[in-house]
Amino acid sequence: MAASQNFLHALVGSMSQGAAGNPTVAVIEAAFAHHDLHWRYINMEVTPADLSDAVRGAKAMGFRGFNCSLPHKVNVIAHLDGLGESAGIMGAVNCVVRRGDQLIGENTDGKGFLKSLVSVIDPRGKSVVLFGAGGAARAIAVELGLAGVKKITVVNRGEERGRELVELLRTKLKLEAELVVWNGDYAVPAGTDVVINGTSIGLYDGEARLAIDVHSLHSGMVVADVIFNPPRTRLLRDAEARGCIPVDGLGMLVNQAIVGVEFWTGITPDAVVMREALENALGL
Ligand code: NDP
Numbered sequence: 324m325a326a327s328q329n330f331l332h333a334l335v336g337s338m339s340q341g342a343a344g345n346p347t348v349a350v351i352e353a354a355f356a357h358h359d360l361h362w363r364y365i366n367m368e369v370t371p372a373d374l375s376d377a378v379r380g381a382k383a384m385g386f387r388g389f390n391c392s393l394p395h396k397v398n399v400i401a402h403l404d405g406l407g408e409s410a411g412i413m414g415a416v417n418c419v420v421r422r423g424d425q426l427i428g429e430n431t432d433g434k435g436f437l438k439s440l441v442s443v444i445d446p447r448g449k450s451v452v453l454f455g456a457g458g459a460a461r462a463i464a465v466e467l468g469l470a471g472v473k474k475i476t477v478v479n480r481g482e483e484r485g486r487e488l489v490e491l492l493r494t495k496l497k498l499e500a501e502l503v504v505w506n507g508d509y510a511v512p513a514g515t516d517v518v519i520n521g522t523s524i525g526l527y528d529g530e531a532r533l534a535i536d537v538h539s540l541h542s543g544m545v546v547a548d549v550i551f552n553p554p555r556t557r558l559l560r561d562a563e564a565r566g567c568i569p570v571d572g573l574g575m576l577v578n579q580a581i582v583g584v585e586f587w588t589g590i591t592p593d594a595v596v597m598r599e600a601l602e603n604a605l606g607l
Contacts, residue, residue, distance in 0.1 A: 334384070335362065335587050338369040338377055338399075339392040346604040347390065350580045353600030354592035362387075362588065371398065378402040378419075378426065388420040388587045390431075396458065403428045412495050413465045415458060420586045429586060432459055433466030435579030436549070439570050440467075440517070444545050447471035449516040454478045454505070454533060456488040459549050460521030464488060468496035476512070478503045511539040518546045518567075520558050525550040533558050542566030551576045552605050577601055 337345055351364040367389075369377045374395055379402070381389055391399050396415040400406065403416065404425035410416050416428030440446060449472050453460055456479040464475055475492055477500065479485030485502045492500035503509065511518055518540065525531045525548065535558070540546060546562035551572035559569040577598045584592045 334365065334381075334386045335388045335390075335583075336365045336367050336381070336386065337390040337392065338367050338374070338381075338395055339390075345392075346576075346601055347580055349604035350577065350597050350601045351584060354580070354584050354597050357593055357596045358588075358590060360588060360590075369395065371395070374398060375402050381419075382421075382426055386421065388418065388426075388583075390418050390583060392417065393458075400428055402426075409433060409462070409465050409469055412469075412491070413461050415462065417462075418583050418586060430462050430465075431579040431582040431586075432462035433464075434582045435575045435577075436463045436519075436547070437466045437470055438578035438582065439574040440545070440547060441470075442574075443568050443570060444517065446517070448473045450474045450476075450512075450514055451517045451519065452476045452478060452509075452511050452515050453519045453521050454509075454535075455521035455523075455549075456481070456484040457522070460519075461488055461491070463519060463521055463549070464492055464500075465496065468492055468498045472498070472517075474499040474501075476501050476503060476515075478505045478509050480505045505534065508534050508536045509539075510536040511544075515544065518544060518562075520548045520550065520556070523550075525553075525556040525558065527552060529553045529555070530557055537561045537565065540565045540567050543568070545570060547575075548572050549575060552607070554607070573598070573601065573607075 345366050348366050355362045405427045407429040410428045410430040418429045418431045420427050477485050482504050489500045489502045492498040544567045546567040547570035548556045549572045550556045554571040554573040563569050
């Protein structure tokens, strides 16, 4: 046993294209080091044409799993042995886990968000307003549906993408869902428990404004943002000023990494160590 500890026990990684400097590497490696796990997490540049060979290679070389980001989240499914529940519903995979001799696709985007959310509110039976209908919003909506929310109002600029998400929530999760095509400042309806920015508005711009009537945000509402840099977005600052409970995107990103490490290693890593590593990696 002592000798085996001198060897690398397992590899996980990230298959992406054009994602050099991926902050997830620092976060996950910090967890491995902190928990004395002889694992490595490496970033691999994989083109769409090489995806099939890369997945077969990871399997042949005994990788315990890997993350994959755009443009591979959908196409990777054809090369896997099965899908977890939420990944199957949303049709997108960002985390692959070896279970026995099978590679199973999961999606941790929504799971990371849910882990942050449940630290401030029980989502069961709640009414949610979700801005956006892209990959992140879709993952969040599916996970919220599986967690038992009562209703999701999708507010999206593009009608087609918004309608697709609402149809998915209605048909696959039997959820009460409606689409509002976003046009001007949106007033959050009374009775809303959770408001989420699932769009890219605010990324790298702390002053970027979401078209929302801030006076419709009320004390006690939970207001969450997927934006992790800067983590205190204009939406969250406005929401806090009105007595809302803020949930930032940095926590979601850390929680995603935590869920990945749990899937791969079976241990729950230290969240504080991982958040510190992420803040350092992002220069916050
Ligand atoms: P997508 O490109 O798939 O979707 C972007 C969404 O934002 C769409 O709904 C789009 O609307 C909307 N949008 C973008 N710009 C505008 C605008 N000016 N006005 C109105 N709507 C707009 O991106 P993702 O869903 O993959 O990512 C969204 C954000 O989430 C990114 O900033 C990403 O960094 C962040 N993210 C954070 C994570 C975390 O762990 N914290 C995890 C994953 C993502 P439309 O359909 O009309 O184009």
